[in-house]
Amino acid sequence: MNNKEIAAKILELVGGSSNVQSATHCATRLRIITNDKEKIDIKAVEDIDKVKGSFFNSGQYQVILGTGLVNKVYDEFLPLIDSSEQASVAATDVKQKLTFQRAVRIFGDVFVPIIPVLVATGLFMGLRGLFTQEAVLGIVGLAPEDIPQQLLMFTQILTDTAFAFLPALVAWSTFRIFGGTPILGIVLGLMLVSSVLPNAYEVGQQAAEPLVFFGFINVVGYQGSVLPAFVTGILGSKIEIFLRKRIPDSLDLILTPFLTLLIGLILALFIIGPIFHEVEIGVLHAVEFLLGLPLGIGGLIYGSFGQLLGIFGIHHILNFLEISMLGQDGWNYLNPIGTCGNVAQAGAVLAVAIKSTSPKMKQIAFPSALSAALGITEPAVFGVTLRLIKPFVMAMIGGGIGGFLASILHLRATGMALTGIPGTLLYLNEQLPFYILVNLVAFGIAFGLTWTIGYKKDQQL
Structure with missing residues (x-):
């Protein structure tokens, strides 16, 4: 018997796919959780070619196959649990396999x-x-x-x-x-x-x-x-x-x-x-160049695209740039622009959380919005906006406009490593009203655009 035939025979003798709740495996055993263990023909399972025995443990029916073989039988067994649904999912995956949306x-x-x-x-x-x-x-x-x-x-x-x-x-x-x-x-x-x-x-x-x-x-x-x-x-x-x-x-x-x-x-x-x-090194030099552009153009560009650095995991290189700024004249010009991007993500995710009719979406989006407002955007980006795509674009627009204003107003932080609401502590001077203003603008634009054109209330992750 080949691996597919072994998997099909095991499934048949444990009562079919309707009797299987789930399946997993360890180094040597296929572990199956069934609805009714009385439907399992244990003797027949153990008589299958290459099956070395079976037993019940911790609510699982465990079929001993041995190292290596268990992985291959499991790979054949899993699609059989619900072949019609699996086939539908597989067909969808094939159609979307090469698209940008599928990759995201x-x-x-x-x-x-x-x-x-x-x-x-x-x-x-x-x-x-x-x-x-x-x-x-x-x-x-x-x-x-x-x-x-x-x-x-x-x-x-x-x-x-x-x-x-x-x-x-x-x-x-x-x-x-x-x-x-x-x-x-x-x-x-x-x-x-x-x-x-x-x-x-x-x-x-x-x-x-x-x-x-x-x-x-x-x-x-x-x-x-x-x-x-x-x-x-x-x-x-x-x-x-x-x-x-x-x-x-x-x-x-x-x-x-x-x-x-x-x-x-x-x-x-x-x-x-x-x-x-x-x-990373290229990004560092590019951001330094952007910050030197006139008329707030650098703030617009970095505020819009700064979140992409977090996606690619190369944002920590900018710590050096912030330290250099603070060492030169005691001010951090990057922080207020980056903060607008973070707060814009919070606005976009909050719009999704309020507008969505999906309990699962709300469960992910509400805490992600709070986290983004506190300066940690990974849950918002990877859990909501990037997966839905349009809210991420709306957050980029909000962050860009907020960053543009921050650059025009010459906002500068007294330290680093804090953004969003905690970042307020870096602006406890005459800049505080402007810091609040640019972040409200970034938040409001991202929220408004996501609410009106960036998200449909029944859209799922």
């Missing part, structure tokens, strides 16, 4: 499971920024140096962990979406942020130097990066699938993970990563 949807699907973590991190960052500012502490007669270091370390764990290990989350989810083994994705993503590699943020701030291989390949860690981990996840999952089809079952458990991680890491560190590192 897949990109968004990768981030949906990560959104709750990013929302929570956004809230932690907003609160930490709020309660560590001198102006706020002064209300209760304290100064920043009065805060215990242990408390600061505790809050730093809450705010930094998700973004420091974001590549691991992205690679895990990408492997899951593209049919690879998620645990391999996690490990491959963790390798991208290994402590052995120079920290991406420190390299971006020129506090550390990249490792140089072969005299010309610069290698760094990818803390906070998205696209390198996403591309690595796609290639890694495809490599794993390719290997599983060709490596003998007896060697699958050893060779497939070994080769997947080895090849995936080589591609990530020596090809994918260096390409995006060079892109």
Whole structure:
């Protein structure tokens, strides 16, 4: 019997697709949750060619197939659970496979499971920024140096962990979406942020130097990066699938993970990563050039397209530019423009949240809007606006107009790392009314455009 015949026979003997709630697998066993275990013909299942036995455990009917074989039978079994629905979905995927909309949807699907973590991190960052500012502490007669270091370390764990290990989350989810083994994705993503590699943020701030291989390949860690981990996840999952089809079952458990991680890491560190590192440097010079353009043109362009840097995971390189500005004359000219882009995302997502008739959409959009207002836009972008496309465009328009006004009004922050509502603390001077104004404009335009022409109330993710 071939793998497809084994899968079909198992399904038949466990009571058919109507009796199967779900199926998964481990290294050796196909695990099936059924509606009625009395319908399972255990003896007949165990008599199937290549089946080594079966048993019940933790509510699952587990069919022992062995390493390697279980992956292949599972791949054949899953589409059979509901063949008509699966066929419909597959047909839709084929039709949309090469379209931009389909590519954006897949990109968004990768981030949906990560959104709750990013929302929570956004809230932690907003609160930490709020309660560590001198102006706020002064209300209760304290100064920043009065805060215990242990408390600061505790809050730093809450705010930094998700973004420091974001590549691991992205690679895990990408492997899951593209049919690879998620645990391999996690490990491959963790390798991208290994402590052995120079920290991406420190390299971006020129506090550390990249490792140089072969005299010309610069290698760094990818803390906070998205696209390198996403591309690595796609290639890694495809490599794993390719290997599983060709490596003998007896060697699958050893060779497939070994080769997947080895090849995936080589591609990530020596090809994918260096390409995006060079892109980062180019972006840095481009933003410096934009900020020097007259008549608010630079603010218009950066306010419109700045969110794209977050999508590609290369926004942290701008930390160096902000530090340089603050070191030169004590002002940060980039912050007010970037803030308008963030707040515009909040406006677009809030419009979607209020207008939508879908409970699922509201559940994602409302907290994402709050997170964006606090300066963390990943949940809003990846969870809502980018997947729906039009709201993202409306947010770009709102951010561009807000950035234009910020540039015309010569807004400048007294620090960095805070945007949105917490960013107000960087403008506690004569600029505060203008800071509030430009952000209200960005928010209002994005909200209004999304409400009127950017989103239909019954549109789904």
